[in-house]
Amino acid sequence: MINRSTEFKASRSSIDELMKNPQINVLWNTEIKEVSGENFVQKVVLYNKENGERKEMDTDGIFVYIGMEPNTSLFKDVLNISEYGYIITDNSMATNIPGVFAAGDIRDKEIRQISTAVGDGTIAGIMAERYISHK
Ligand SMILES: Cc1cc2nc3c(=O)[nH]c(=O)nc-3n(C[C@H](O)[C@H](O)[C@H](O)COP(=O)(O)OP(=O)(O)OC[C@H]3O[C@@H](n4cnc5c(N)ncnc54)[C@H](O)[C@@H]3O)c2cc1C
Structure with missing residues (x-):
């Protein structure tokens, strides 16, 4: 789970559930700068806003969920x-x-x-x- 800030804004119970799941690793203060792969997603480039570090991470897919934009x-x-x-x-x-x-x-x-x-x-x-x- 990649989070751009240092905290989650979800409900307390959802955060607790997420944090106690050993299969989920949270990367704080981090943005995805690039998505790459041949025919399907294979890698993302992560940027750590705190220390400016960039690193690649192998992945089979990404699910984007950032905020809401009402269709008005x-x-x-x-x-x-x-x-x-x-x-x-x-x-x-x-x-x-x-x-x-x-x-x-x-x-x-x-x-x-x-x-x-x-x-x-x-x-x-x-x-x-x-x-x-x-x-
Ligand atoms: C990830 C997530 C988890 C959630 N979990 C919960 C939960 O656990 N419990 C809970 O109570 N609520 C939850 N919610 C909130 C809940 O889903 C919404 O409050 C609820 O669906 C709102 O209903 P609505 O009819 O106003 O809007 P929507 O359900 O968004 O329905 C709007 C409909 O209008 C259609 N539409 C959009 N634009 C147009 C257009 N121009 N012309 C025609 N149709 C259009 C859309 O396709 C959609 O079908 C969650 C929401 C999200 C995103």
């Missing part, structure tokens, strides 16, 4: 979007355009979980139905 570019000129790209709504999931609702992870909010997405969806659905009924 389609709406950027019409809906209010937060500085991190999430759609801003009020508590009834209403956006700045009457009749347009946003629900789930795409919305600007604190907690992104299945349960909160389902709750958002329920509210948005009811509010949309009310909006149409009162039109």
